[in-house]
Amino acid sequence: MAVPTFVDRVTLHVEAGRGGHGVASVHREKFKPLGGPDGGNGGTGGSIILRVDPDVTTLIDYHHSPKRKAANGGQAAGDFKNGARGEDMVLTVPDGTVVTDPQGNVLADLVGPGSELVLAEGGRGGLGNAALASSKRKAPGFALLGEPGEAREIGLELKVVADIGLVGFPSAGKSSLIAAISRARPKIADYPFTTLVPNLGVVKGGDITFTVADVPGLIEGAADGRGLGHEFLRHIERCAALVHVIDTASIEPGRNPIDDLDVIENELSRHGGLEDRPRLVALNKVDVPDGRAIAEMTIDEFEKRGMKVFEISAASGEGTQQLIYAMAEIVAASRKDVPTVAPTRIVLRPEGVEGKNGFTVKISKHGEYLVRGPQPERWVRQTDFENEEAVGYLADRLNRLGVEKRLVELGAVEGDTVIIGDPANSVVFDFRPSIDTGAEMLGRRGEDQRFYEERPAASRRREIDAGMETKEEYEARADIARRLRDGAGPVSYEIGGEDDPDNDWAENDPAADSGQRTGE
Structure with missing residues (x-):
């Protein structure tokens, strides 16, 4: 079978590089116990670019190799080290190449040496915890993931530029x-x-x-x-x-x-x-x-x-x-x-969505709430769902954007299904109204206390209040808190009763008969 030497129509599958993941790390140095976060940012993935080359006369290279993928961005590291940027992939095409989408719509007509079309942009690198630190989160226990690069299927059609x-x-x-x-x-x-x-x-x-x-x-x-x-x-x-x-x-x-x-x-x-x-x-x-x-x-x-x-x-x-x-x-x-054609650079970008806040919420026929928009979809892609603190950060971002408010306005209640993103590649949540995180809500690194029904701080306050109901007049609130901490549990005896371990101490106190207690 003869091998073609001239090809003027091809279908090309391109995928830009993925962005590198950010890193969550803490600066460690002698005599600096609170060094702070120092996680670097991930590198941006490589883009795929079409460029007109006057020395190229055919599309045969893409006939034999129709799938192209750019390099990924480098991973970040501690000590504020950012990941390397992925190298762009430049695909040369003949002068007069027409770029179309799968439906046949013309995306660009590349005429003139040096004209460029950015087919797919590389994914953004994820932010490290150093970039995510704030007055509320002084040492975040999470970092953002790198975003996947854009992927497209396009058609290339050569229309020879001849006089x-x-x-x-x-x-x-x-x-x-x-x-x-x-x-x-x-x-x-x-x-x-x-x-x-x-x-x-x-x-x-x-x-x-x-x-x-x-x-x-x-x-x-x-x-x-x-x-x-x-x-x-x-x-x-x-x-x-x-x-x-x-x-x-x-x-x-x-x-x-x-x-x-x-x-x-x-x-x-x-x-x-x-x-x-x-x-x-x-x-x-x-x-x-x-x-x-x-x-x-x-x-x-x-x-x-x-x-x-x-x-x-x-x-x-x-x-x-x-x-x-x-x-x-x-x-x-x-x-x-005809004016002289100067080299141009065209970038393909996704279409925007309706709504001044950059997102839309619609109710499907099954009662699901569908959230679409560049910002919420990008935030979901950046989130490490194995890290509770990262999920809490996503909840804060969606709340500030107004997604939760809009869901409530449309009648969403706790337990309803919320889908963010394209149905073919989406993330499904059970709606659970939240509150913005604050200093009193912070827990250990990598955790978010809002995900626990019985938070330690709240449970501790309830146990103290229960113990206060049976305390004697001279007993201080701090003493009950101390007993709870030392005894690793709630008060299980009546203060001043037979099981109170302080009874022996009170009997041996010389000031007990005079109505005074030592140690106060």
């Missing part, structure tokens, strides 16, 4: 002509459809240098799929003018130069978009028997249609110089009307 397009029947001599007027060396043979892919040649006419595209031949019914169809006509859509190359020496029955031109014009009109291009007519093969006579018989008809006609022979070079100057004149005029 002049050669059209005509198969074996009319288009490839011979481009070989005669340029240094292009296309395949030439005496059978139809020798040319299967477009050929480009650079031609110099006086002070003007321009490119000429030779596309495979057209036959009647090409719009319906006959021959090679209209597959390659898109390569002449950018041309400033078209040259009809007509075979004056054809021996096929029923063919003549006038009818050949009418058939080609009909196929061009069915393709569409080429009606306003100037036309030139090159009557080829005037060096063969009867070729010149047939050409002279048809010149008047072509001129009546307002077309410039040239009698040429691609084999001998006769008349080609006059044709070159006519093409150069059209190209020079067209370039005056």
Whole structure:
């Protein structure tokens, strides 16, 4: 099976690099017991960029390797060490490459050397606990995860950037002509459809240098799929003018130069978009028997249609110089009307969502609350759900954004299902109204006390209050707290009763009879 050398349509799957994870660490140094957090930030993942390279003429590299992935960002470390940035992946494409989405919508038309399109941006690196420290969280026990890089499926379609397009029947001599007027060396043979892919040649006419595209031949019914169809006509859509190359020496029955031109014009009109291009007519093969006579018989008809006609022979070079100057004149005029194309850089970004706060909340038919928006979805991706303090931080962020308030306004109650993100890649929560974290809510590193029904501080206060109900008048609140701490449990005896361990101490106290207690 023949290996293709020219590919002008491919489907490309790209994935940018993932951002590196942040690190939660504490600075450790002699004589500095409270060194503080020093976790670094993760590196940003590498992006995938399309760039126009004038030396590239085909998309064959992406035909063989349609999946591309950029490098991930580096992991962070302690001592404020940030992760390395992932290297960007630059994919070179020919001038005139059109980028489309899976639905066929045009995303970008890359014209001009150096033009760039950022297909997929690398994921952001996660923040370390040093960057997350605040007046409320002086030493966070968590860090944020790196975000995954963007992933896309796109189509690449090459539309050759040429100034002049050669059209005509198969074996009319288009490839011979481009070989005669340029240094292009296309395949030439005496059978139809020798040319299967477009050929480009650079031609110099006086002070003007321009490119000429030779596309495979057209036959009647090409719009319906006959021959090679209209597959390659898109390569002449950018041309400033078209040259009809007509075979004056054809021996096929029923063919003549006038009818050949009418058939080609009909196929061009069915393709569409080429009606306003100037036309030139090159009557080829005037060096063969009867070729010149047939050409002279048809010149008047072509001129009546307002077309410039040239009698040429691609084999001998006769008349080609006059044709070159006519093409150069059209190209020079067209370039005056078109501004110079400067290299551009385009970045594909996701569409925004409705709502001034950057998120929307909708109720599904199953009663689930669907939260969508760039901010909440990104925060969810950054959260390490194995770390309770990180989950509490996510709850605070969503609360400050107004997500919880909006859920309550829509009638959400505790236990309802809340889905954040795209249904295909979402996170599901059971709604549980929360409060903002504060200093009194902090627990050990990596924990969030709001996730515990019986918080130690609250339980301790309830036990003290219970003990106060049976205390004697001289007993202080601090004494009960001390007993609870030393005894590792609540008061299980009546103060002053038989089981009170302080009874022996009170009996041996010399000041007991005088109504005073020592140790106060």
